[in-house]
Amino acid sequence: MTSAPSTRPPPAVLTVRALAVLVAVGCLARVLGDGVAERPVALAFGALVVLGELLRRPGAGVREAAPLGAAGALAYALLGEVAGHPTHHGVAQTVTVVVAASLLGSVPHLALGPEPGADEAARRVLTVAFAAVCFQPLYNRGAFQGWEGPAYPLLLLALLALTVLCDAVLAAGTARARTGRPFGxxxxxxxxxxxxxxxxxxxxGAVMALAVAVVGLWALPVFSVPLLLAQLSYRRCAAVRATYRQTIASLARATEVAGHTPAGHAHRVAALSGAVGRELGLSGPELTVLEYAALMHDIGQLSLVDPVPAGATARLPAAEQRRIARLGGAVVRRTGVADAVAVVVERQADPHREQPVAARIVRAVNAYEERARDAGPGGGPAALAELRLAPAGDYAPEVVAALARVVSRGGLTSPPVG
Known part of the structure; x- marks a missing residue:
């Protein structure tokens, strides 16, 4: 019998979580020993973080699911004055208030089922601590006295930029530990x-910290409104994108329903193409075009009178492959999908030096999936060997190399047959 794969997080991920727990516990102990400074201020910012967590939408399709809570936490970390009076809450109280408020705001989500990921929560603790450490000790020692005009706001923005970089490094590091992909x-x-x-x-966050320093805590609700509206707009955009993707996925299933391609083929090609695209450093919009094109790459087969056996177009003569690809591009254009997607679909069979990167990826991944599927369990290495030995103009070497790296880290080494 084979044992089930371990779900234990990698050591690097456990290290980040343990560090976040140590920071939170250490800060709590410090606050319990010294007491809470400026309680009304702590309560106001704590309430803002709680509200942000209550409005959290994990499936909203954006990277920051609780933007109001994050802005409130950063503003408290960079707060030096309230209505002209210096604050003395320091690093430990900043972290304690943010952690306590985040936990309190997460209670309804825990009761309903979805919850913030442990990695995200750990990063929140560490990034808030980082921002507070960069600002609070120096501010309390008077290092920023005399900073007038735009210098002080620029300082806050620079500290926030460093905090974002810190968060990105932590996120990339944990993703590197989980996936094995290169850190860069x-x-x-x-x-x-x-x-x-x-x-x-x-x-x-920067505006809140500056406004509270001048007019007091009344600035918090005023400057929360624009971010709440932005959050609402992002959710609507995410909902539109999700509906659009579902429409494309439904169109992609048309070839399966008609019996032209095996069940799940388009989705396997799309998933593996996305992984290869990320391996090659494609950006978000480029990955979206790649995913849509991969889902619809076989749609040209709907125009064929005689279906290709098992939908395996990769073994057809080059001229026939290009004809089917052109038919597919024409179909995509009639559906109203973005023209960039149609270009990838219709050029997927061209020599790789004439193709856009997305078309190179779709062609190589489609060929790999067909060959690995036909070879059965363990057919992945043989499929990769065939791609490497193919004529020079068929598959881009850099794409095949990226595909091999993805597969070696647990890609579709033996694609499931639907």
Whole structure:
């Protein structure tokens, strides 16, 4: 009998979680010993974090599921004054308030089932601690006295940029430990993913800290409204994207329903193409085009009078492959899907030097999936060997190499037959 694969997180992930627990416990012990400074301020920011956690939507399709809570936590970490009066809450109280408020706001989610991931919670603790350590000790020692004009706001923005970098490094490091993918592409992917809502979170956190320093705690509800509206807009955009993807997935299943391709083939090609695209450093929009094209790569077979046996187009003559690809591109254009997707579909059979990167990936992954599927269990290495030995113009060497790395880390070495 073979034992079930272990679900224990990698040591690097456990180390990050353990460090977050140690930081949180140490800060709590410090606060219990020294007492809570400026209780009304702590309660106000704690309530803001609780509200942000209550509004959390883990499946919202954005990288930061609780932007209001994150903005409130960062603002408290960078808070130096309240209505002109210096604060003295320090690093330990900042972390304690954020952790306690996050836990309190997560209670309803725990009761309903979905909950924030342990890795995300650990990163929240460590990034808030990082921001507070960078700001609070220096501020309390008077290091920023005399900073006037734009210098002080720019300082806060610079500290927030470092905090975002810290969070991205932690996220990329834990992803590296889980997946084995190179750290550099993972870090670039994390940084790209923080351009949208995370930028709004940082800007709101800085504005909150500056506004509370001048007008007091009344600034918190005022400056929460724009971020709440942005969060709502992101959720609507995510819902539209999800509906759009479901429509494309339904179109992709048309070839399976018609008996032209095996069940699950399009989804396996899309999943593996996405992994190869990330391995090659494609950005978010490029990965979206790649996924849609991979899902619809066989749709041209609907125009054939005589179906290809098992839908295996990769072994057809080059001219026939290109004809089916052109038919597929024409079908995609009629569906109203983005033109970039149609271009990938119709050029997937061209010589690789003439193809866009996404088309190179779809062609290689489709051929690999067909060959591995036909070879049965353990057919992955043989399929990769066939791709490497194919004529020079068929498959891009860098794509085949990336595919081999993905498969070696647990990709579809023996694709399941639907």
């Amino acid at each position: 592409p993972l870090l670039r992917e994390e940084l790209r993913g923080r351009v949208g809502i995370t930028a709004a979170v940082c800007a709101t």
